Amino acid sequence: MNKKLSEHFFRRDCLEVAPELVGKILVRRLTDGTFIRERIAETEVYRGEEDKACHASKGKTERTKILYGESGMIYIYLCYGIHWLMNIVTGEKNNPQCVLIRAGEVHNGPAKFTKYMQIDGNFNNCKICGNPDIWIEDDGFRPEIKTASRVGIDFAGDYWKNIEWRFIADGK
DNA sequence: TTAGTGATATCC
DNA sequence: GATATCACTAAA
Numbered sequence: 001m002n003k004k005l006s007e008h009f010f011r012r013d014c015l016e017v018a019p020e021l022v023g024k025i026l027v028r029r030l031t032d033g034t035f036i037r038e039r040i041a042e043t044e045v046y047r048g049e050e051d052k053a054c055h056a057s058k059g060k061t062e063r064t065k066i067l068y069g070e071s072g073m074i075y076i077y078l079c080y081g082i083h084w085l086m087n088i089v090t091g092e093k094n095n096p097q098c099v100l101i102r103a104g105e106v107h108n109g110p111a112k113f114t115k116y117m118q119i120d121g122n123f124n125n126c127k128i129c130g131n132p133d134i135w136i137e138d139d140g141f142r143p144e145i146k147t148a149s150r151v152g153i154d155f156a157g158d159y160w161k162n163i164e165w166r167f168i169a170d171g172k
Numbered sequence: 173t174t175a176g177t178g179a180t181a182t183c184c
Numbered sequence: 185g186a187t188a189t190c191a192c193t194a195a196a
Contacts, residue, residue: 046191053191063180081177083192100191111192121179152191 002137007129010071014090014097018043019167021088021099021136023143028117029133036117039141042103044150045165046087048096052156056096066125067096074134076114076124083111084120088128102166144170 005024010017021043028036046054055064055077066075067089075087075098087098103109107116114120119134128135147164154161 044191055191058181061181077191078177078179080190080192081179083177085191087191102191109193150191155190 002139005129005136005138007070007072007127010088010090010128011092012071012090014045014047014099015165017088017090018045018099018165019145019147021101022145022167022169023141025137025139026101026104026117027135027137028119030118037137038104038106038113038117039169040101040103040136041105041108041169042101043167044100044102045167046098046100047165052160053150053153054096054098060096064096067098068094070127072127072129074123074126074128076119076121078121079111084114085110086114086117086119086123105169146170 021040023039025037025039030036048054049056051057056067060068066073069089070093071090073089075089077085077087079085086101088101089098091097100110101113104113107113123134146168148166148168149162149164150166
């Protein structure tokens with residue numbers, strides 16, 4: 001029996017949550033009652049104000065205050081005007097960190113994934129646990145995880161650019 | 173390689 | 185109010 005991830009799962013350091021999230025199944029229930037399921041293939045960590053690539057590094061703002069809030073919250077960010085990126089807030093309150101869902105097993109690319117899942121700004125600031133329309137399941141599958149440096153954050157400087165906070169399912 | 177896109181942050 | 189920035193994709 002597949003188990004829905006509880007808030008407890010997310011109330012940990014994002015560096016623990018991110019690799020465990022890889023291989024889990026994101027389930028989305030549409031308004032017409034159909035379900036979309038896709039296994040998460042890639043996650044990325046954004047951790048703390050000292051992480052230059054993390055939105056919280058610029059301080060607490062109207063947009064980033066979600067990161068400072070409850071774990072298990074969904075943080076949707078509109079990137080470049082057209083792409084919705086999905087993050088899940090982890091850790092305790094006032095500890096701004098989150099896990100970015102970068103790719104699914106089928107739909108690679110963070111914005112392709114959210115588009116397929118029909119996730120948009122309406123899901124911002126929603127809980128991922130106890131939510132009837134979106135949740136994450138564990139079916140017991142444990143893929144090989146490999147790490148890599150994060151992408152698309154040249155602006156953050158060499159140190160943060162090269163740190164291996166990206167977790168990918170090692171598809172054989 | 174570059175254009176497109178629009179919310180947010182930052183600068184007047 | 186105006187401009188600069190950005191965790192991307194698609195088209196070429």
